[in-house]
Amino acid sequence: xxxxxxxxxxxxxxxxxxxxxxxxxxxxxxxxxxxxxxxxxxxxxxxxxxxxxxxxxxxxxxxxxxxxxxxxxxxxxxxxxxxxxxxxxxxxxxxxxxxxxxxxxxxxxxxxxxxxxxxxxxxxxxxxxxxxxxxxxxxxxxxxxxxxxxxxxxxxxxxxxxxxxxxxxxxxxxxxxxxxxxxxxxxxxxxxx
Numbered sequence: 001x002x003x004x005x006x007x008x009x010x011x012x013x014x015x016x017x018x019x020x021x022x023x024x025x026x027x028x029x030x031x032x033x034x035x036x037x038x039x040x041x042x043x044x045x046x047x048x049x050x051x052x053x054x055x056x057x058x059x060x061x062x063x064x065x066x067x068x069x070x071x072x073x074x075x076x077x078x079x080x081x082x083x084x085x086x087x088x089x090x091x092x093x094x095x096x097x098x099x100x101x102x103x104x105x106x107x108x109x110x111x112x113x114x115x116x117x118x119x120x121x122x123x124x125x126x127x128x129x130x131x132x133x134x135x136x137x138x139x140x141x142x143x144x145x146x147x148x149x150x151x152x153x154x155x156x157x158x159x160x161x162x163x164x165x166x167x168x169x170x171x172x173x174x175x176x177x178x179x180x181x182x183x184x185x186x187x188x189x190x191x192x193x
Contacts, residue, residue: 003093004143006169006177007069014090016064016171019056030055030136031168033101034115037140041149044112050120053137065170070100070146073165092177094169096143101168104137107153111161114139138168 008014019031033054056063094100104113115137141149150164
């Protein structure tokens with residue numbers, strides 16, 4: 001079984017809460033989850049209907065989880081304090097076959113969203129652009145495809161945007177993470193599989 005590294009920054013380990021409480025700082029909008037799985041990394045600017053969008057309520061325990069980073073991430077504020085990154089960093093490993101929530105961003109130039117328009121029903125003529133809602137929308141994707149999306153971006157660009165490494169894991173997924181005592185040993189072991 002193949003695994004991917006999941007990184008979470010917190011002194012007290014993984015902390016699960018509602019997506020609204022746990023939202024990424026500075027997003028400006030509450031997270032909206034689009035109940036669609038991405039199976040084609042090249043199919044962007046698709047339309048959805050509003051019934052496929054969920055904005056979890058603060059008290060909804062079914063949405064308990066946390067925002068993490070898949071495989072890699074560097075804290076921008078820790079460049080002058082490298083020890084802080086190590087102290088706050090929690091590492092777990094998730095099976096690659098798992099399904100996670102990722103930002104509604106493609107690897108293509110300009111990072112067009114997978115879903116950019118919605119309608120209030122099946123009437124295509126009354127479609128509305130997601131506009132300001134777009135930056136904090138999330139879609140389902142397999143870990144394997146999320147890693148591939150990141151790899152495709154890195155083929156063209158050196159720096160990887162934070163949005164392509166972010167993911168949201170449910171509390172049940174956090175509980176099922178494999179936690180190695182030695183991260184480097186685990187990475188070596190996984191690379192040999």
